[in-house]
Amino acid sequence: MKYIAYKENTLLCEDVPLSELAEEYGTPLYVYSKNQIIEQYRYFNNALGDPRHRVCYALKANANHHILKLLANEGAGADVVSAGELFLALKAGFSPAVTVFAGVGKREDEIEYALKQNIFSFNVESVSELHTISRVALRCGTKARISLRINPDIDAQSHPYITTGLLSTKFGIEASKALEVYAYAATLSSLELVGVHTHIGSQITRVEPFIATANYITGLVGKLRETGIHLSHIDFGGGFGVQYVNAVEHEAIKQEENPNSTVPTPAEFLGAVLPILQTTGCAVWIEPGRSLIADAGVLITRVISVKENTNKKFVIVDAGMNDLIRPSLYQAYHQIVPLSISTYESEKVDVVGPICENTDFFARERMLSKTNAGDCLAIMTTGAYGFVLSSNYNGRLRPAEILVNGDRVRIIRPRQLMGELE
Numbered sequence: 001m002k003y004i005a006y007k008e009n010t011l012l013c014e015d016v017p018l019s020e021l022a023e024e025y026g027t028p029l030y031v032y033s034k035n036q037i038i039e040q041y042r043y044f045n046n047a048l049g050d051p052r053h054r055v056c057y058a059l060k061a062n063a064n065h066h067i068l069k070l071l072a073n074e075g076a077g078a079d080v081v082s083a084g085e086l087f088l089a090l091k092a093g094f095s096p097a098v099t100v101f102a103g104v105g106k107r108e109d110e111i112e113y114a115l116k117q118n119i120f121s122f123n124v125e126s127v128s129e130l131h132t133i134s135r136v137a138l139r140c141g142t143k144a145r146i147s148l149r150i151n152p153d154i155d156a157q158s159h160p161y162i163t164t165g166l167l168s169t170k171f172g173i174e175a176s177k178a179l180e181v182y183a184y185a186a187t188l189s190s191l192e193l194v195g196v197h198t199h200i201g202s203q204i205t206r207v208e209p210f211i212a213t214a215n216y217i218t219g220l221v222g223k224l225r226e227t228g229i230h231l232s233h234i235d236f237g238g239g240f241g242v243q244y245v246n247a248v249e250h251e252a253i254k255q256e257e258n259p260n261s262t263v264p265t266p267a268e269f270l271g272a273v274l275p276i277l278q279t280t281g282c283a284v285w286i287e288p289g290r291s292l293i294a295d296a297g298v299l300i301t302r303v304i305s306v307k308e309n310t311n312k313k314f315v316i317v318d319a320g321m322n323d324l325i326r327p328s329l330y331q332a333y334h335q336i337v338p339l340s341i342s343t344y345e346s347e348k349v350d351v352v353g354p355i356c357e358n359t360d361f362f363a364r365e366r367m368l369s370k371t372n373a374g375d376c377l378a379i380m381t382t383g384a385y386g387f388v389l390s391s392n393y394n395g396r397l398r399p400a401e402i403l404v405n406g407d408r409v410r411i412i413r414p415r416q417l418m419g420e421l422e
């Protein structure tokens, strides 16, 4: 079910009109649907089937404490990439026994902290990191459980900035060296080899790269067995794409005719790879971030003014690239719609923020419902990689975050105050 949708001419989050939230809490404002988050987590969990399998939420997508608590209470595991994220995960109630630590540059103090917390496993990115983890484990008088992150050189067919499974990227151990590095890791007494990890990119909208990766990993697990290395765990990463276009529908809103607009559902993604991975007998863990949370969030912004040049019209809004950087960073598309439909007329505009950068935009040359100063707009599908990437650039205050549950509204992060700027 979609929890952010129009009811007649009003855009609601669950039972609450978003225009009421804009009035009461101001803009820019992130709003999330609690039931959408829970439903999406359960959907993933059910799609995984086997109780040994596990959904580890990738905290980098959205690390709001209250959202983390929701997922921890549901029994999700955590995928963290820093000591800070591990701290946030533990504080929210995630169990270290279902926490994995990824990241291409882990510092010794971070490794030590994670070892002391007794996390399930480190996803190791290089031989030099093997040495570091081994050294820290020896110093702490303990053994570190590890999986090797293998870079299978498979093109995720996503934006180059979020492609991580090609040899030209900094991620993982190259596939051609995998057997050799596993053999070496097996000789290090302070390490316990538990599994294999891969994560080939984000916002992947086709099943084929995942199928190729699953076949590769399955083959690797088999070859390792022949050499006497028996893995019990496959961490298949995240990256499952979401549908950014046509996120909401209304007869007054022009739908995008985009051939890539239909993204497989999580069940379709998992249905394509699980049967392959399960032939290994290993437990399969996944690390979704975006696909768990993106749809559950929306960024509300108010139109400051509309400016018309000779050949262009700009809708200038009060959110900027400091609040949502995805369009500036990788030309990401987000649907933009009015909170209240008052016209069936639309016009071609650029939607831009107030920041002194030409990259401060949310849409370019986009057909948008005709809008005036003072109107509020929703930038859709912003639950993931939204607030978490926000900054104080240009001395702008970070926006508030609101969680909606039915008709109940809770501030889960107050708007930053001027006095908090440093």
Ligand SMILES: Cc1ncc(COP(=O)(O)O)c(C=O)c1O
Residues within 6 Å of the ligand: 058, 060, 061, 079, 102, 103, 199, 201, 202, 203, 237, 238, 239, 240, 287, 288, 289, 290, 291, 384
């Ligand atoms: C190692 C790892 N796991 C999981 C994720 C989550 O990816 P997504 O949000 O696309 O599901 C990322 C994202 O960069 C990642 O680097």
